[in-house]
Amino acid sequence: MPEIEKECKVISKVPGSLKGLKLLNLDCGDITATVDLVQEIDIFDEGNEVTFVVSRDKPNYTPNDFCAHGYLFYEKKSDDAFVSLISLYGLLVKIVSNSGIISSGILNMMDHVYVCIKKLN
């Protein structure tokens, strides 16, 4: 059972601040996520419906999905929201939530996690 599994929509894909970097913005209802992507793994378009999964165990995935693993290494409250960062050995996944992932006890600092974004259709 994944720790986080949300149905989300790709609301935008914008250039990141590094050459070749793109930021995928996901709206998942109570959370938003920003995922670093580079050309080799850029399989999403704006408007795509996706499932966003964060899990301690390795989820099932296909070559049509994006799936990677890394560590949850940062969480801070800024303004009214919690910002949590997962590093996929460099590429970052930034999750903004109301209750936080570590603070709400879903995951712990430096938990090894899998992050997958699966296209719904």
Add this chain to the structure above:
Amino acid sequence: MSETEKIIKGIQFGLLSPDEIRKMSVGAIKSPDVYDEDGTPIEGSVLDPRLGVIEPGQKCPVCGNPMGVCPGHFGHIELVRPVIHVGFVKEIYDTLKATCRNCGRLKLRPEKGSTCEEFKSEEEELTLEKAYRILKAIKKRYPLAAKRLIDHVKKTAAKQEVCPHCCAKQYKIKIEKPYTFYEERKEGLVKLLPTEIRERLEKIPNEDAELLGFDPQYSRPEWAVLTVLPVPPITIRPSITIESGMRAEDDLTHKLVDIIRINNRLEESIRSGAPQLIVEDLWDLLQYHVATYFDNEIPGIPPAKHRSGRPLRTLAQRLKGKEGRFRGNLSGKRVDFSARTVVSPDPNLSINEVGVPIYVAKILTVPERVTKFNIERLRQAVINGPDKWPGANYVIRPDGRRIDLRYVKDRKELAASLTPGYIVERHLVDGDIVLFNRQPSLHRISMMAHKVKVLPGKTFRLNLLVCPPYNADFDGDEMNLHVPQSEEAIAEARELMLVEKNILTPRYGGPIIGAGQDFISGAYLLTVKTTLLTKEEAYTILGVSDYIGDLGEPAILAPNEYYTGKQIVSLFLPKDFNFHGTAKISSGPRACKTEDCPHDSYIVIKKGILLEGVFDKNAIGNQQPESILHWLIREYGDEYGRYLMDNLFKVFIRYAEMRGFTMTLDDITISEDAKSKTKELIKQHEEVVNDYMVKYNEGKLEPIPGRTLEESLENYILDTLDKLRNSAGEIAAQDLDPFNNVYVMARTGARGSVLNITQMAAMLGQQTVRGERISRGYLNRVLPHFKVNDKSPEARGFVYSSFRSGLNPIEMFFHAAGGREGLVDTAVKTSQSGYMQRRLINALSDIRVEYNGMVRTTYGDVIQVIYGDDGVDPMRSAHGKTFDVNRIIERVVGWKR
């Protein structure tokens, strides 16, 4: 023979008296001829056998010792007329001025007062007795104060025009350098002959001589005028036989022969009643020869020359200077078991290694004692002999006899006869410890121990990471290599001087050995988060390292499998290492202070995993204290530091090679749009400069406090033009791709700076000499191309062009003028700081830290109660601090942050 220990309490310097010279002499030397017809040295010549033996098999007629044991003996030359000792001209001059020409007394007022009417002195003036009393009281305890008193005495006495003791009128003494004295009498300048000078000096009483700085027991003033000249032993001036069988004499011998010849001629002239003029000419010649015998570089007289035209190397030349006896033969000397050649780079060597050419390895040897464990290897080395590496050059038998393998016919037989106890001087082989050094040796890490790696080629090979401590580059630099010979020396070199033990510099505790240039570029490119690697690519770059272990699951699993650069780096980090900090690229628009950083410029390592941020100069650079590299070495040891540099750093350059790293003109070419913006900018700033000049001409310019109006104008103009270059640089920066390779180098700290890019892409800006705009050249203008008194930017060295666009001839001239200053500064600074360093080292070299932490001189005087007043060894400290609390917290719980 019993040996008694003697402790030298002090050294007494003095002048040799004529009697002393005669007493220590084995005989008078009179003959100017050296050899008789059958080639034997003539008795009474400068090669008199009594002066010592230099031929093997001969016995000294004086002491009976053979060559090597006989120390040599002095002879002497009786000078027909006295001559001035050129080394004491100043003392003679001072003494003549301070003493009476008639009675020889020091011209200080006696306490009871002078009986001479013409003698004038002020009441408070120093008296003779008082001066003597003070000198006696302070001489031993305060020698420097005594020296000042003596100077004062000389000065006061020299002023007196009448002797307070005998009332004789005194004349002014003049000196014509180097050694001619005159007296300014009524009738004019009268030359003082050495005989006369000597007579005057003889009259000075011992007490007065003491007040003039002489210690009469060891040096009377008149001894500075020579009547007898010592002839040094032949051992210090040996003759050599050249190939043709001709004998070549030492320069000193030549000089002594000259002295004897002139001395004899002078004697002959006097005896035959030659005219005074001829006698004086010969006397002057004798004076010249004796003077140049002591020092052949006296200003004002031509140096004595050999027949070939080469100046003779006489006594002073043997002693002074870099190649003189002290600096060249005593403080430092040529050594065996050393080699020198050009260095060239080899990134595949360990930082601990040095590549040694086979040619060198076959000449340098290590003495290895034969044991039952190494006997077979050493036998093979003996069989290989001196010409086949790895062989041996010598075998030393247990009885101490040395066998030269070049001349052994049957080396197999000798090898078979080896038994434990023999010593084999075998060739240098891989793993041997050697000392490697590059001059100038300014700090202790200019000389470090390396492990030998014997390689083909003719140069010493060096890992590039070890360049900073030696300050070496590969534009033709040469380095020296020394082979320690004893087990103790080898062990000491290995344990204390090995490169890995000196990664942290004792200057400030940071790593002096670390990444630079391409290592940094490679590290950045590998660790930046946009770098993804296929499995094959990961294998390729890891292949250059000794990494053994699982590569793990790729970070990206789908849509395709990719490893990240950070994943590769993490393989080399200890599993409990934590670090937070900013990267070098964290500046300007890409600055980050927390983990929430979109630019990858904030480094986070938790539990040995590089989670965020790039490795650049701040993380792994050389001479970067408190960096990731610094903490890794401090916390995990030197050996781990070496492991990182031999493996991870190699991965960095391997990645740079694989990706490709270059620069192109495009990297520094700005668009037409940017060019037109720059032109507009130039126009605006020129107007500002013009405004200042108009205001200045109208006298309306507001002066800067403390500066003249002209200086103020120059300051305003310089400020404006500086702003112009900065703005042009900004336009270029906005126009260029910040991720092009040139920018990558500048931002990561690998090479170059933003200013360099500005000058390449936008404009060179103002060229200065001594911090000011260039203004010298023609009258009121630098070059004839400008109007007189033109103060405009272009007339005073402002360069609008960039290196990319090229400079016009005038701009090139200004740039060369500015560049010349830099070159001169470098040359001057190097020589001045080198000399300063030498003086400091000589002054401080005997100070040491004792086992109890005290800093003492060799005499036991305490300099510091505890080293550095805090007892901290910078090499083992946290960048000068005893400990760094923040780092300790980070280390233990940093991963929870």
